[in-house]
Amino acid sequence: MYKSFIRPILFKFDPEEVHYFTFSLLKNFPFLAKIFLPKPIEDKRLEREVFGLKFKNPVGLAAGFDKDAKMFSELSDLGFGFVEIGTLTPKPQDGNPKKRLFRLKEDSAIINRMGFNNGGVDAAVERLKANRNVLIGGNIGKNKITANEDAVNDYIICFEKLFPVVDYFVVNVSSPNTPNLRELQDKEPLTKLLGNLQHLNSQKEKPKPILLKIAPDLSDDQLLDIIDIVKETKIAGVIATNTTLSRDNLISENRQEAGGLSGKPLAKRSTEVIRFLSEKSGKAFPIIGVGGIHTAEDAIEKLEAGASLIQLYTGFIYEGPELIHDINKKLLEKY
Numbered sequence: 001m002y003k004s005f006i007r008p009i010l011f012k013f014d015p016e017e018v019h020y021f022t023f024s025l026l027k028n029f030p031f032l033a034k035i036f037l038p039k040p041i042e043d044k045r046l047e048r049e050v051f052g053l054k055f056k057n058p059v060g061l062a063a064g065f066d067k068d069a070k071m072f073s074e075l076s077d078l079g080f081g082f083v084e085i086g087t088l089t090p091k092p093q094d095g096n097p098k099k100r101l102f103r104l105k106e107d108s109a110i111i112n113r114m115g116f117n118n119g120g121v122d123a124a125v126e127r128l129k130a131n132r133n134v135l136i137g138g139n140i141g142k143n144k145i146t147a148n149e150d151a152v153n154d155y156i157i158c159f160e161k162l163f164p165v166v167d168y169f170v171v172n173v174s175s176p177n178t179p180n181l182r183e184l185q186d187k188e189p190l191t192k193l194l195g196n197l198q199h200l201n202s203q204k205e206k207p208k209p210i211l212l213k214i215a216p217d218l219s220d221d222q223l224l225d226i227i228d229i230v231k232e233t234k235i236a237g238v239i240a241t242n243t244t245l246s247r248d249n250l251i252s253e254n255r256q257e258a259g260g261l262s263g264k265p266l267a268k269r270s271t272e273v274i275r276f277l278s279e280k281s282g283k284a285f286p287i288i289g290v291g292g293i294h295t296a297e298d299a300i301e302k303l304e305a306g307a308s309l310i311q312l313y314t315g316f317i318y319e320g321p322e323l324i325h326d327i328n329k330k331l332l333e334k335y
């Protein structure tokens with residue numbers, strides 16, 4: 001239904017406009033999803049317990065789609081087992097000038113350089129106070145105008161404000177679209193950042209899982225550092241991966257646009273990163289696998305490489321909400 005009828009229409013328009021259009025469609029006419037889409041699968045066998053939380057199924061929505069926590073209920077109704085909101089920053093910011101989102105149709109991919117456009121953490125907190133029917137991850141970052149030396153404060157502000165209203169946290173230091181952000185992945189600043197957050201977390205009556213989201217462009221040595229840092233700071237796990245700066249083997253016209261590449265061309269590398277982290281750490285911590293999942297088989301590949309849960313973004317745009325259904329159905333058949 002989505003691929004044959006809806007996508008061809010949506011893909012005729014500017015990707016960012018389509019994003020807001022489908023948002024308002026889902027928000028204002030939620031019954032459309034019920035009419036046109038398969039009923040989400042609910043089955044005890046799909047439930048997963050990971051870092052102390054119970055997920056109704058292992059298929060989540062990756063960060064960046066519902067940055068401002070405006071749609072988590074409607075997205076949960078499509079069948080997602082969890083929804084990650086953000087990346088949120090302490091102050092609202094516009095992000096980069098448009099045009100900043102590009103389809104690479106022939107490659108089943110997207111390049112984005114959104115630059116953490118979001119309405120700020122306070123507005124999201126208000127929305128998250130509403131009743132909700134799904135586990136929510138709070139993905140946090142720093143404002144563009146905040147220097148890297150002061151970044152810890154931005155993450156702490158977001159952490160403290162979101163603490164009462166999210167179920168787990170994701171520290172995003174891997175977006176390629178905020179200048180120098182990825183330098184925070186280096187051993188010293190990262191240990192300091194995660195150590196600070198984990199210290200605050202440990203003082204809470206009931207600490208919440210903190211995860212680190214990493215880039216697919218890290219070397220093996222850097223990945224080994226990540227394993228050490230996760231163990232040392234005792235954070236709950238890793239999300240692998242964010243978008244890539246690589247442009248290998250692309251054929252679409254938009255391939256030279258600046259920004260992070262997501263979708264099919266990212267699948268192999270992100271699975272490699274998951275496998276590397278899982279094997280080299282001796283499965284010491286859970287991994288959420290994300291990057292280029294466009295079919296149920298892609299999802300299973302990530303799970304078999306060591307992921308405990310998976311997330312979708314670009315595959316959701318290209319394949320539609322049926323992809324969530326397909327993955328859960330395949331998981332029930334297979335296991």
Ligand SMILES: Cc1cc2nc3c(=O)[nH]c(=O)nc-3n(C[C@H](O)[C@H](O)[C@H](O)COP(=O)(O)O)c2cc1C
Nearest residue numbers: 062063064086087112241242262263291292313314
């Ligand atoms: C338009 C767009 C915006 C994104 N924004 C964010 C973001 O704000 N924070 C974040 O951690 N990841 C963000 N991502 C990265 C995704 O969460 C995901 O890690 C990446 O796209 C790889 O998954 P995919 O191939 O399924 O899209 C964004 C991705 C896209 C395509």
